[in-house]
Amino acid sequence: MNTIPTGWHLCACTNFKSPRSFHVQLRDDGGSGLRMLTKDLIKHHRSMQNVEIQPVLQPGRLVCAFQPDTGLAYRARVLPPNNYLSSVSVETLDFGEQLKFSAADLTPLPDELADRMPPQAVHCRLAGLGNSWPEVASSSLAERMLELESGADEEADDVKLWVEFPAATAET
Secondary structure, X not given: OOOOOOEEEEEEEEEEEEOOEEEEEEOOOOOHHHXXXXXXXXXXXXXXXXXXXXXXXXXXXXXXXEEOOOOEEEEEEEOOOOEOOOEEEEEEOOOOOEEEEOHHHEEEOOHHHHOOOOOOEEEEOOOOOOOOHHHHOOOHHHHHHHHHHHOOOOOOOXXXXXXXXXXXXXXX
């Protein structure tokens, strides 16, 4: 898997759970690289529809996860534990979301697609703060995240910020 290049990157905060659990998603290229990757993931999934999938279901395994209702595909990691007969829990590498998929909608992720770019979502937490957003709402970042999480600002895109990835922590 590629690493995030050292230095400052334009990011968006996503998947707000608490000050101790949210993601920043790389947005340096305006999302064009991720859009191309998504198109290639969809093509890959369609080409693999009749492949035996049992090995894909191992926790930690990288998969291509296809959502039939939206027609989108994601790079994802299988999460433990799973009820493999009904659904499989995964975390998307590029959005940081935890989703459930039917086993039939998961295919092995080829190295070429896994290595094309580093995971675009990085799990983060704000150190030294409480467990809920209201406890830290005095910070402007936390206030903005609360607005987005509650849906109060329906016109908003997301919280954008610059994040520095030092060499020691740039591996994903």
